[in-house]
């Protein structure tokens with residue numbers, strides 16, 4: 281069996297964000313190995329031999345528009361992977377970078393996604409339980425333009441106080457809500473997300489700092505490890521533990537899979553579900 285053919289990325293146009301580091305960089309390396317024409321975007325420089333790279337702040341509409349103008353006319357797979365940690369005082373930026381800008385990019389690029397193409401996000405175990413907040417998330421999802429979204433976020437400070445979690449809940453809601461939307465399903469475009477558990481990446485230090493009320497990285501690290509690792513005598517994932525499954529998800533291997541938010545956390549969220557189902 282020809283493995284490159286099985287994946288189906290050879291000579292196909294793939295757009296991926298956040299590729300300067302972490303999970304997306306791992307995904308990008310595998311996409312290159314599989315023969316894709318990779319167009320990679322990040323706020324930081326990208327040091328991989330991609331077809332074209334762009335440096336842009338994807339939390340800003342004009343920056344997204346600038347990049348979109350230059351991306352290819354047809355895109356076979358789109359991967360939205362970039363994000364920042366949820367620091368207090370940065371709530372609006374977190375929502376725009378981690379969710380609304382990604383929804384905006386998706387919808388602007390949708391006409392260029394090929395028949396049976398794929399759109400894959402990196403969400404998080406942080407979005408676990410999004411079903412409880414589904415209708416609120418849908419309010420954001422149904423907003424069409426950038427300025428209305430900014431107003432909505434500014435008028436709902438309580439909802440975006442837990443900024444990282446809310447953005448990931450919106451992302452999971454988006455996948456669940458849009459998979460059968462005519463704009464996607466009429467051309468059999470698949471839309472999915474992976475929801476990673478605790479992974480050591482370029483974001484780890486910021487996650488640690490933003491998890492502590494005083495910004496103390498050591499204290500934040502202890503809190504995170506207590507929540508995600510210690511309960512199962514576990515260990516942190518590596519970027520490729522997430523980046524490689526993401527590449528599989530966007531590939532022809534998963535040709536009949538859409539609308540899925542897949543937790544990749546060694547079973548942690550299943551154990552949370554198990555506890556709540558038994559109660």
Ligand SMILES: NC(=O)c1ccc[n+]([C@@H]2O[C@H](COP(=O)([O-])OP(=O)(O)OC[C@H]3O[C@@H](n4cnc5c(N)ncnc54)[C@H](O)[C@@H]3O)[C@@H](O)[C@H]2O)c1
Pocket residue numbers: 297298299300301302303304321322323324336337338339361362363364377402403404405406475476477478479480481482483484519
């Ligand atoms: N690391 C974890 O434990 C963890 C857990 C769950 C989910 N995630 C998610 O995984 C994804 C990848 O993050 P990672 O952990 O590999 O971190 P990372 O910092 O290594 O990678 C994120 C990339 O996004 C880029 N980026 C940040 N803001 C940007 C902006 N405004 N415009 C363009 N690019 C921007 C960064 O420069 C970086 O290269 C993110 O969506 C994150 O929320 C991470």
